[in-house]
Amino acid sequence: MNKIFFILSVIGLFTVTSCSDYLDQQSPDELTSNNFWRNKADAESALAATYSQLEGAVDEWAFAEVKWPVEAYREDVNELGSDALNYQNWVELSTFTYTNGNSQFSTYWKLNYRGISNANQVIDKLPQIPATTITEADRTQIGAEARFLRAYYHMKLLLNWEKIYIRNKYITKESDLSVSLSTRAEAWDFIINELKAVAAVLPAKQPQDKTGRATSGAANSYLGFAYLTRSYEETAQKQNFLNEALTALNKVQGYELVKDYVSMFDGTTKNTKESIFERQFSETTANGAFYRNALHYWMAAAELGGWDEILPSAMLVNEFKKEGKIATTGNYDTRLYSTIFFKDPYFNDVNNPLVLGTTYDEKFGGADKPVYRRYIPNTQEKMNQEFTAINIPLMRYANVLLMQAEVLNQLGRTPEAIPYINKVRERADMPVMTGTTANAVQAQIEHERIIEFPLENYRFYDLRRWGKTKTALDAVGRTGFDPAKNNFYPIPLTELQAN
Template sequence: MKKNIFPVLAFTLATGLLSCSKSNLTQLAPDQLTTDNYWISKDKALSGLAAAYSQLESFTGWDNYVEARSVREFYREDYIAPGEDAYNYSWWMDHYNFSFTSGNYAIDLLWRDNYRGLNLTNQVLEGIERIPAGSIDDAGKKQIIAEAKFLRAYYHFKLLTNFDKIILRDKVPVSEADLAKGLSERKDAYDMILADLSAAVPDLPLKSERPAAEQGRITKGAAQAYIGKVNLYRASEDAANAATYYTNAANSLKTVINSNEYQIDPDFLSMFNGTTKNGVESIFELQQTADASNGAYYRSFLSDWVAASDLGGYGEIYGTQRLLTEMKKEGKVATGGLYDPRSYGTVYFEDSYFNDATNPRVYGDTYNNVFGNGKNIIAFRKWIPPTPDRIGRSNAINVPLMRYADVMLLYAEALNESGKPAEAVPVINSLRKQRSNMPALNISSKQEVFNAIVHERVMEFTLESSRFYDLRRWGLLAKNMQEAGRTFSADKAYYPLPLKETLNNPQTK
């Protein structure tokens, strides 16, 4: 369901500063912006930083964000099924069937957009040093550098979680030789990512120190949360040093918890339908706004892509019975005799909760249209606006990239893997109580705690770009794909290097 819809980027730099292509490595005319005459003030540095933010999650168009990101992040999960229209797009279905090759369009965009982000980020880190001392205050300079280092870590980590080996970019290419750089070992990539995140922490403000106009910009808590996450991912790949990484993860995540900057939002659904933005649980969030008063906005049609056709969307993705079984497996033990409230905030399914004439919850009176006549539909509710009039129009629904619930569960996991399941259980139960008022779990063994974490992550993060990567780092990817009846082989755990890269970069052959 292709559309030529592109958001207007809130901030851009001149074309000569946005690319590292061959044409931009040559001398430009004197009246054009260059790296020599652009970096003259703090305002320029902030504009450069905004451009570096612009590549987050490929949020630069319909192809990049709505289609390509969705098939990469969602179609590789074992709890989803593509809608009928998806079969018209082979480059989508190649992800669901794990038959993708190096020429797949979504893989090419993932590589391209993140390396664009790295190029823009490195321009900030190098360019800011050219600004005359009197044109930028020391504190402001340090904070911009810290944000840029976080972004460089983020882009590298995004690549590392999708490709077995990546090219580390720590400077702006100035020659053809710089562009043709070889692949790095995963150890070196992890080292650089963690070094950048650690370097960023001291000069980043807390969330409470950010003024309202700076909502969405990186904070100290975001950097500390990602230090925890990166260490946890690394531990799953390096058994010999796993204990150290689990300890590092637990320490950093505990710091976020102890900061008292965040809390669990009791209104789970509001974080995914546009009614809550940058709320109490938000640590790092992809910003979207429909405010075009200044001529610039970010918004997308992701809701249309996700919404079931029965609800007026394109119906490109649905939940499976395996997902619903997992979400309902504790039974109706929540307040009011309901299933875990997070299930209702994630999917629409046939249940009395949705079939309530006094409080319609399926876009008014459409319950029978969706579930009548024996239809067995499991439609996603996440990323869908609260009222049907928004379907078919662009929506400004922020996308949480890191939230406090993730910190809590990653912390519980780090404790459990460090041989401290008794310390992990209260963390899990605290999340369950604060979020859904669900009964406390009476568990004690490491395996029981791990199983609880697996379940809690399904309840919290379904359709939030987590499940595939969780299964892979837990060593459960092949097992769950087999249980889901999916075709999968170990060589598809990571993407192949994009064909364009291997053709143009002799160092990757």
């Protein structure tokens, strides 16, 4: 899904203003929500605008400056780089000193609700497209994709706020805005029911011209994640939710782990066999298109030509190294080398210079400063480009496997969980795990999730699910975290003022 349109925001404005006075005359060539929905092409354009809000794609420069500060700075696996310290609203996310006026999570809130609004308009307006200009199969699938995105945006909000507003209808008048904050149970019910419904409708695989759009695999993956998360929140129904999670995750079929791990994050491959749902970007600039971003500068350390905004913590590096050099390659876990540039013979081989075409010591002047490799192009020439188009994997098959392991272990089916863990380890050239008890398996799952998903921003949700957030943050000196205040963000001040 590479075409991004922003027509819906215009339509929304006309929808509200056109109701203000019955004497108003509407220009026949003016685009409104009433005359836009003519055929399948219009519906596809509107759906593209809904996809365009994925992960807060504000613009090419600000794309990284909302998602990663809001989601990643509070994790114990990350530290602020030197330049990030210049931005107080970023620093306070890391130190947990933010107020409800923080601009970053206020924007995050706004963008997800914009995505919901776009989805609601698609769902609301699809039925009015004449049957002569769209097949019922296309109408059904476009509607299912819009419902998937509506559920996804609600889930992103619910993962970050304790209570949210459920927006399940397209707002055309002021009175529609007046709804109460939902309970978490109500919000989970809405998200789960939407994902269940669309999982039965969405295709297992999208055709090539729709690559990156929602599939039944994506719906079932997030359904499993929703049930798993909810099982820890509503312990009275834990067994039921875990069984539902396993049912959904077991339906995720047809995916494989990719051996070339780093290629999923440096732009050399896109939409691999491991990718279940992925944020699309493209280098194309035909007809004035612009689907690129400056994420590589935000992620890269200064020594690589970046802005030095985010760094791996010492805790993360130590977690990668703690099993020692026991991989079949004779090195540490292969995921370490694919995720972090660090001082090691692997990155100082002059015959195979892997640090943007040179060695680690040459780049870092002999210093030992571990930095992220993820979302960094594989050559210095590409790194120096103003914009890149590296896709962002949002749900990978590795996540499904580790969630299956966690669910099985929580259900008391520990021996069945171990093969899922070992499958993930095998891709990283690591031997099978040791230990067979439920506690040993849970500890191994926690280890694998730490080192499998850096910068994919699952760590905070994992820690909160396990009830270990404060312990983990205290261990790395982040003692400002108070679960009562910081497990969730406060409702943004801008939202409170608007309501």
